[in-house]
Amino acid sequence: xxxxxxxxxxxxxxxxxxxxxxxxxxxxxxxxxxxxxxxxxxxxxxxxxxxxxxxxxxxxxxxxxxxxxxxxxxxxxxxxxxxxxxxxxxxxxxxxxxxxxxxxxxxxxxxxxxxxxxxxxxxxxxxxxxxxxxxxxxxxxxxxxxxxxxxxxxxxxxxxxxxxxxxxxxxxxxxxxxxxxxxxxxxxxxxxxxxxxxxxxxxxxxxxxxxxxxxxxxxxxxxxxxxxxxxxxxxxxxxxxxxxxxxxxxxxxxxxxxxxxxxxxxxxxxxxxxxxxxxxxxxxxxxxxxxxxxxxxxxxxxxxxxxxxxxxxxxxxxxxxxxxxxxxxxxxxxxxxxxxxxxxxxxxxxxxxxxxxxxxxxxxxxxxxxxxxxxxxxxxxxxxxxxxxxxxxxxxxxxxxxxxxxxxxxxxxxxxxxxxxxxxxxxxxxxxxxxxxxxxxxxxxxxxxxxxxxxxxxxxxxxxxxxxxxxxxxxxxxxxxxxxxxxxxxxxxxxxxxxxxxxxxxxxxxx
Ligand SMILES: Cc1cc2nc3c(=O)[nH]c(=O)nc-3n(C[C@H](O)[C@H](O)[C@H](O)COP(=O)(O)OP(=O)(O)OC[C@H]3O[C@@H](n4cnc5c(N)ncnc54)[C@H](O)[C@@H]3O)c2cc1C
Ligand code: HEM
Numbered sequence: 100x101x102x103x104x105x106x107x108x109x110x111x112x113x114x115x116x117x118x119x120x121x122x123x124x125x126x127x128x129x130x131x132x133x134x135x136x137x138x139x140x141x142x143x144x145x146x147x148x149x150x151x152x153x154x155x156x157x158x159x160x161x162x163x164x165x166x167x168x169x170x171x172x173x174x175x176x177x178x179x180x181x182x183x184x185x186x187x188x189x190x191x192x193x194x195x196x197x198x199x200x201x202x203x204x205x206x207x208x209x210x211x212x213x214x215x216x217x218x219x220x221x222x223x224x225x226x227x228x229x230x231x232x233x234x235x236x237x238x239x240x241x242x243x244x245x246x247x248x249x250x251x252x253x254x255x256x257x258x259x260x261x262x263x264x265x266x267x268x269x270x271x272x273x274x275x276x277x278x279x280x281x282x283x284x285x286x287x288x289x290x291x292x293x294x295x296x297x298x299x300x301x302x303x304x305x306x307x308x309x310x311x312x313x314x315x316x317x318x319x320x321x322x323x324x325x326x327x328x329x330x331x332x333x334x335x336x337x338x339x340x341x342x343x344x345x346x347x348x349x350x351x352x353x354x355x356x357x358x359x360x361x362x363x364x365x366x367x368x369x370x371x372x373x374x375x376x377x378x379x380x381x382x383x384x385x386x387x388x389x390x391x392x393x394x395x396x397x398x399x400x401x402x403x404x405x406x407x408x409x410x411x412x413x414x415x416x417x418x419x420x421x422x423x424x425x426x427x428x429x430x431x432x433x434x435x436x437x438x439x440x441x442x443x444x445x446x447x448x449x450x451x452x453x454x455x456x457x458x459x460x461x462x463x464x465x466x467x468x469x470x471x472x473x474x475x476x477x478x479x480x481x482x483x484x485x486x487x488x489x490x491x492x493x494x495x496x497x498x499x500x501x502x503x504x505x506x507x508x509x510x511x512x513x514x515x516x517x518x519x520x521x522x523x524x525x526x527x528x529x530x531x532x533x534x535x536x537x538x539x540x541x542x543x544x545x546x547x548x549x550x551x552x553x554x555x556x557x558x559x560x561x562x563x564x565x566x567x568x569x570x571x572x573x574x575x576x577x578x579x580x581x582x583x584x585x586x587x588x589x590x591x592x593x594x595x596x597x598x599x600x601x602x603x604x605x606x607x608x609x610x
Contacts, residue, residue, distance in 0.1 A: 100176060100177050101175060101176030101177070102176055102177050102178065102179045103125050103176055103177075103178060103179060104178075104179050105120075105151075105178060105179075108120055108125055108149055108150075108178065109149040109150065110149065111127070111129075111148075111149050112148040112149030112150075113143070113148065114129075114132065114139065114143055115129055116129055117129045117132055117142060117143065117148055117149070118149055118175070119142065119147060119148070119149070119150065119151075119152045119156075120150065120151040120152060120153065120178055121151075121152055121153050121156045121165065122153050122156075122183045122184060122185045123177055123178050123181035123182055123183045123184070124165075124174050124176075124177055124178075124183055125174065125175050125176045125177060125178060126173045126174055126175065127173055127175045128142055128173055131170075131173055137159065151178075154481075154483075157185075157481050158481060158482060158483065159568070160567070160568070161567070161568055161570075162185055162186075163189070166189075189228045189232070190224055190225045190228045190229065192204075192224070193473060195473050195476050195477060196476065197469070197472055197473070197476065197503050197506070197507070198469070198470075198472070198473035198476070199469075200294075200469070200510050201507075201510075202216075203220065209514075211287055211514050211517070211518055212287060215279050215283050215288075216287050216288060216291060218278055218279065219275060219278060219279050219288050219291055220291045220295075222275045222276070222278050223275065223291055223292055223295045224295055226252075226256065226258075226275070226295075227295040227296065227299065230249060230252050231249060231253075231296075231299065231308070232299055234246050234248075234249045234304075235299045235301040235304040235308075236301060238301075238303075238304050238307060238418065238420040239301035239302075239303050239304050239418045239420055239574070240418070241420075242303075242418050242419030242420055243419075243420060244307060244382070244383050244420060244422055245304070245307050245308055245309065245420065247338070250309070250338040251338055253308075253309075253338065254336065254337050254338040256274070256275050256276065257269070257272045257273065257274050257275075257336075258275075258292060259309060259312055259335070259336050259338065260272055260336045261274060261284060261288065261289060261292055262289065262292060262293075262309075262312070262313050262459075263312075263313065263316060263317060263320065264286060264289055264455060265284050265285055265286065265288075265289070268320060268332065268336070269281040269284055285521045286458075286517045286520045286521050287517055287521070290462050290513075290517055293459055293462030293463050293466070294462055294463075294465075294466040295466075296308060296463055296466075297462060297463030297464065297465070297466030297467045297470070298466045298467065298469070298470040300467065300470055300570070300571035300574055300575070301418070301420075301574060302417050302418075302467065302574055302575070302577075302578035302579075302581060303415075303417035303418025303419070303420045303421045303578070304418065304420050304421070305463050305467075306379050306380070306417075306421035306422075306423075307380070307418070307420035307421045307422060309341065309380060310379050310380065310421075310459075311341060311342055311343035311344065311378075311379050311380025311381070311384055311422070312335055312341065312342055312380070313455075313456070313459060314343075314344040314379075314452060314456045315342040315343045315344040315345075315380075315384070315386070315387075315388040316331075316332065316335050316336075316342050316388075317451070317452055317455065318344075318388050318399055318401075318439045318440070318448050318451075318452060319331050319332060319335075319342070319386075319388065319401060319439060320332055321448075321451065322399070322439040322440035322448050322451075323401065323439050324436055326436060327401060327436065327437060327439075331386060331401065334385075335386070340385040340386065341380055341383055341384045341385050341386070342380075342384055342385065342386040342387070342388065343378050343379060343380040343381045343384040343386070343387055343388070343424075344378070344379075344388045344452070345375040345378045345381065345387045345388060345389045345390065345402075345426055346358065346375070346390040346449055347375060347376055347377050347378070348360065348373070348374060348375055348376055349374065349376050352376075352588070353587070353588050353591045355390070355446075355449060356397075356446075358373075358390055358391075358392060358397070359373055359392065360372065360373025360374065360375065360389065360390070360391050360392065360428065361373055361391060361392050361393070362389075362391035362392070362393050362398055362400055362433075363393075364393075364435070365432070367434060367435050368432045368433060368434060368435060369391075369400050369432070369433045369434075369435060369437070369438070370430055370431070370432055371389065371391060371400065371402055371407075371428040371430075371431040371432075371433060372428055372429065372430060372431075373391070373427075373428055374425065374426065374427050374428070375387075375389065375424075375425070375426040375428075376413070376425055376426075377413060377423055377424075377425075377585070378410075378423065378424045378425075378426050379421055379422065379423055379585070380421070380422045380424075381410050381422060381423065381424025381425075381426050382410050382412055382419075382422035382423070382424045383422050384404065384410075384422075384424075385403065385404050386401055386402070386403055386404070387401070387402045387403075387404070387408065387426065388401055388402075388439065389401075389402050389428070390445055390448075390449055391445070393442060393443065393445075394443070396442075396443035396444075396445065397443070397444075397445030397446050397449070398438060398440075398442050398443060398444070398445040399438070399439040399440055399445045399448040399449065400433055400437050400438055400439065401433070401437040401438075401439055402428065402431055402433050402437070403433070403437075405431060405432075407428065407429050407430055407431035407432070408426065408427070408428055408429075408431050409426070409427040409429070410424040410425070410426050410427075411424060411425045411427075412424060412425075413425050416577055416578070417577065417578045417581060450529075451525075451529075453533075453586070453587065454528060454529065454532070454533050454536050456586045457536050457537065457540045457586050457587060457592070458516070458517075458520070458536055460540060460582050460585070460586045461509075461513055461536070461539055461540050461543050462513065463582075464543050464544060464547055464579075464582040465506065465509045465510060465513060465543050465547075467547070467575055467579075468505070468506050468509070468543070468546065468547045468550050468575075468579075469506045469510070470571060470575075471502070471550055471551070471554045471571065471572060471575050472499075472502045472503060472506050472550070474554065474558075474569075474571050474572055475498075475499060475502060475553070475554050475557045475558075475572075476490075476499065478557060478558060478568070478569075479495050479499065479557055489557065495557060498553040498556065498557060499557075501549070501553065502550050502553055502554070505546035505549065505550060506546070506550070508542075508546075509539070509542060509543045509546060512539050512542070513539060513543075516532055516535060516536060516539060519531070519532050520532070533595075533599060534595060534596040534597075534598070534599025534600060535596065537587065537592040537593070537595040537596040537599075538592065538593060538596030538597075540582075540586070540587065540589075540592045541589050541590075541592040541593040541596070543582070544579070544580075544582045544583035544589050545583070545589060547575075547579040547582060547583075548579050548580065548583065550575075550579075551572075551575050551576040551579045552576075554572045554575065554576065555572060555573075555576050557572075558572045561573075562576065563576070
């Protein structure tokens with residue numbers, strides 16, 4: 100690495116011969132100045148040209164700008180006797196207070212996580228930052244579905260299988276290159292995957308990263324015939340085929356029982372007719388796990404894509420990378436063997452999915468919320484207004500206090516629930532924690548929207564600008580209402596939790 104004295108850098112201070120220092124690194128911006136999105140003028144001013152422009156730079160750009168290859172190559176060396184101090188690798192855990200959950204903060208303890216989780220988290224963070232993040236940023240912007248290359252790597256590491264939770268489907272699989280054994284895998288490992296996904300700050304892609312598999316495949320795994328399971332599960336978990344869950348309709352959202360799609364028997368076939376709305380990954384799904392009406396009851400049927408199945412994109416406020424679809428079944432014929440569970444037992448199949456889906460949404464929503472807390476702590480520290488950093492203002496610190504308290508409360512509640520999931524049977528979970536999961540989902544989505552509002556104020560104009568400094572805040576502010584609706588609307592969640600508590604009121608309870 101070439102080194103330069105500060106005095107030498109200072110010689111290069113005019114258009115055509117222009118160097119600057121950012122975080123002890125020397126950049127030759129002589130040619131780049133003409134292309135600079137912020138203009139030439141700002142680079143040739145006296146306080147910047149040939150000078151240490153670190154503070155000015157970080158007041159206006161995200162650190163990742165200098166990591167983009169086209170800008171990284173402007174670096175020609177380092178200042179003699181100085182070392183860069185800005186955290187370089189996005190794969191490292193953040194040192195900013197509250198940016199990581201307590202268990203990942205140096206010097207803190209947790210009763211839930213072991214060495215296995217720590218090892219796993221390091222690998223998963225690295226994988227998500229190096230392999231997934233560049234694809235997430237691209238797809239979030241251009242609306243294309245997740246690239247097959249990333250899907251293949253997710254499958255190589257068995258991340259799609261791990262996202263279904265612990266269980267038999269992990270047997271014999273090599274998890275993250277063998278860093279943990281399938282029998283070690285528990286819901287905290289799964290939480291780690293969801294957290295790394297949520298913190299990418301690209302909400303459309305969070306669903307685009309095959310949320311349809313996470314909610315559409317369990318009914319096949321738990322209720323499909325051996326023939327169906329043996330065919331479909333390996334196809335989906337190897338990333339060769341995609342699946343989605345199709346319950347909601349224009350006629351039925353919160354009130355699932357209002358669904359109108361029908362499955363009628365014709366010999367050994369079901370004939371499916373109807374429409375489904377807001378189906379995540381529906382645009383590129385090969386299989387649809389469809390809730391249907393059959394003779395006054397409900398039955399879930401696995402419907403493969405065919406000419407009788409049409410998918411149309413729904414234009415949502417988040418990125419089309421999620422593949423949200425309006426699905427029409429027009430006399431789609433499906434063998435009766437594709438029934439998932441017993442005929443007429445569809446409501447049980449549908450309900451069996453909800454706790455895990457809601458828990459997953461809580462994980463990704465909470466880690467996205469925490470990422471916003473980190474963004475605000477950093478920004479309010481580096482943005483100078485009225486001659487002081489923003490965090491010198493009591494009103495800003497008060498907003499930060501509320502944000503921190505909200506995310507920490509959600510995290511602690513989530514970890515308690517995850518611990519119960521690790522220790523309870525499926526039936527115990529339905530009985531004891533379905534209501535609590537619903538209440539936590541309501542809490543995390545309500546607090547998420549409060550944090551989105553506070554963060555937007557703290558970031559000012561940048562908080563509503565889709566690129567640059569505030570891009571994560573803008574994405575979160577635009578998309579945090581999603582988690583308050585999909586997987587069960589917020590008010591319905593709160594009501595469900597309280598109704599479950601009321602059912603459990605002891606008969607002898609009196610004031
Ligand atoms: C982006 C996106 C992706 C989705 N992905 C899928 C998917 O993959 N598969 C799938 O099947 N579905 C999916 N959904 C559908 C989702 O589950 C429903 O939108 C959700 O259940 C709410 O239904 P609804 O939108 O019809 O609202 P409605 O049921 O019409 O409710 C409207 C409002 O009324 C309130 N409300 C309704 N009933 C009550 C009540 N009893 N008490 C108090 N308040 C009430 C709700 O809080 C809600 O805010 C998705 C939705 C979105 C937006
Ligand atoms: C190697 C050095 C630099 C590179 C590679 C660079 C790159 C960029 C890029 C990519 C943008 C677009 C916004 C974004 O993506 O964040 C931008 C905007 C900008 N840059 Fe730079 N820049 C550099 C140095 C500087 C310096 C030293 C200043 C001095 C003040 C500056 C001032 C600005 C301004 C004012 C904007 C517009 C910001 C806004 O719209 O809010 N840049 N720069």
